[in-house]
Amino acid sequence: MLDRNKVPDVLVQSSLNSIENAGILFSPNLNSRIAEYQPYEYDYWHRYLQTEPGSIEEIRNATKLTEFYLLKTSQKIQDNPRDRKLWAERFNNYSYELYGKVDSLQVGQIALRDLAEFDNPSTDTKLIEIYKKMASLALNNETSSDLNKFEGFKTVLLEKFDPIIRVISDLPEGPYNPACIRDVFGKIIDELSKEDITWKDWSITNNPVNTMLSVTAEKKQIDIPDARAEVSSKNTLLGLALHELFHARRAIAGYRINDEMLTFGLPDYLAFEEGFATLIEYICTGSKIDKIGDRYVDTALVTGVIDDLFLTRPELIELDVMRSNARALSRNKKFNEIDAKRLAINSSNRLFRGGDGKPVLNEFGQIEIQPVYWKDIVYYAGFVKAKKYVLDSLESGQSPDSILDLVLLGKFDPTNQLHLDYLKNKHNL
Ligand SMILES: [Zn+2]
Numbered sequence: 487m488l489d490r491n492k493v494p495d496v497l498v499q500s501s502l503n504s505i506e507n508a509g510i511l512f513s514p515n516l517n518s519r520i521a522e523y524q525p526y527e528y529d530y531w532h533r534y535l536q537t538e539p540g541s542i543e544e545i546r547n548a549t550k551l552t553e554f555y556l557l558k559t560s561q562k563i564q565d566n567p568r569d570r571k572l573w574a575e576r577f578n579n580y581s582y583e584l585y586g587k588v589d590s591l592q593v594g595q596i597a598l599r600d601l602a603e604f605d606n607p608s609t610d611t612k613l614i615e616i617y618k619k620m621a622s623l624a625l626n627n628e629t630s631s632d633l634n635k636f637e638g639f640k641t642v643l644l645e646k647f648d649p650i651i652r653v654i655s656d657l658p659e660g661p662y663n664p665a666c667i668r669d670v671f672g673k674i675i676d677e678l679s680k681e682d683i684t685w686k687d688w689s690i691t692n693n694p695v696n697t698m699l700s701v702t703a704e705k706k707q708i709d710i711p712d713a714r715a716e717v718s719s720k721n722t723l724l725g726l727a728l729h730e731l732f733h734a735r736r737a738i739a740g741y742r743i744n745d746e747m748l749t750f751g752l753p754d755y756l757a758f759e760e761g762f763a764t765l766i767e768y769i770c771t772g773s774k775i776d777k778i779g780d781r782y783v784d785t786a787l788v789t790g791v792i793d794d795l796f797l798t799r800p801e802l803i804e805l806d807v808m809r810s811n812a813r814a815l816s817r818n819k820k821f822n823e824i825d826a827k828r829l830a831i832n833s834s835n836r837l838f839r840g841g842d843g844k845p846v847l848n849e850f851g852q853i854e855i856q857p858v859y860w861k862d863i864v865y866y867a868g869f870v871k872a873k874k875y876v877l878d879s880l881e882s883g884q885s886p887d888s889i890l891d892l893v894l895l896g897k898f899d900p901t902n903q904l905h906l907d908y909l910k911n912k913h914n915l
Pocket of ligand 1: 729730733760763
């Protein structure tokens with residue numbers, strides 16, 4: 487029997503050295519991973535062909551196949567330097583199949599809001615120029631916050647996650663390093679376990695190969711690695727805890743009713759899962775979530791979807807550093823160029839992982855294409871989706887309580903009719 491986790495994410499080593507020395511990305515475990523999954527290829531196809539067209543199982547199996555081919559294409563890019571254009575096109579096509587594409591109107595909207603913050607005489611003119619170009623794509627001139635629309639919802643939300651609020655409000659002000667964050671999450675889980683015994687199975691880990699915080703439903707673990715960035719303030723820590731424990735809580739709901747799909751996520755659940763988690767973070771901290779907008783905009787910039795704007799990886803890293811500087815300026819914060827560069831490199835590694843990070847040029851030396859793995863656009867796309875879902879639901883008269891109770895039933899997308907049918911048919915929910 488095939489394990490649902492047999493086909494993993496494209497993995498690429500993301501170390502500072504891998505870029506600074508040679509400018510080339512590489513995926514050290516790629517070949518061994520492909521060799522491990524290769525024997526199941528027939529099995530994947532078999533399963534896929536056996537499922538009913540248009541069913542949730544079909545999408546699930548098709549997704550697994552696509553992930554597997556993405557992984558294989560990643561290997562082709564690395565092994566066939568002469569056919570890079572072909573493999574880069576395929577690679578990006580798989581990214582598209584799995585995660586959709588960037589919407590230039592959204593790019594415009596993000597750029598417009600950022601520009602309102604960046605536009606001061608000390609900001610790098612190159613940054614302003616690129617952001618002005620993107621902002622021209624926005625549909626309207628709306629730059630004000632919509633937080634006030636979520637006030638009633640926020641009150642109910644905070645009640646539902648009360649143990650988290652209690653633990654964090656007792657802390658001294660930050661910054662908090664990863665060891666400290668682990669400690670806080672441990673305390674929160676202790677508190678949550680008092681109300682709900684299922685939390686007792688969850689643990690906090692410090693995996694040395696990771697650089698980012700992650701929640702793994704399969705292992706019931708929240709990994710907070712030492713290599714992760716520190717958290718600057720109490721408010722940011724609160725947002726982080728709410729976000730991550732939302733993921734864990736939805737997995738727990740799936741475990742509770744013994745449903746593997748609701749525990750690990752129905753196909754295409756990811757955008758809503760991340761979007762709603764980020765929405766919670768946004769509503770409760772009241773601060774702009776820069777990262778997801780940045781990743782969305784960055785994807786647009788390196789895939790050439792916006793006229794005249796097609797950045798290479800070094801150019802993207804440069805832009806990212808300028809952007810951090812612009813934010814620090816406008817928020818009266820100290821700017822640390824080394825930290826900013828490290829973060830910029832990490833995020834560019836994520837975007838280009840699975841590829842080699844290099845553009846394919848035409849005979850005139852212009853960029854034709856470059857392999858990009860744009861999974862991270864789901865975060866912003868999902869945020870927009872989740873926000874609309876909550877506002878529409880409130881407007882149609884649903885209470886915040888009922889919205890949250892539905893969303894917390896497991897890892898699914900309530901805006902997806904197939905998912906709602908699944909809940910109804912399988913669990914009568
Ligand atoms: Zn998340």
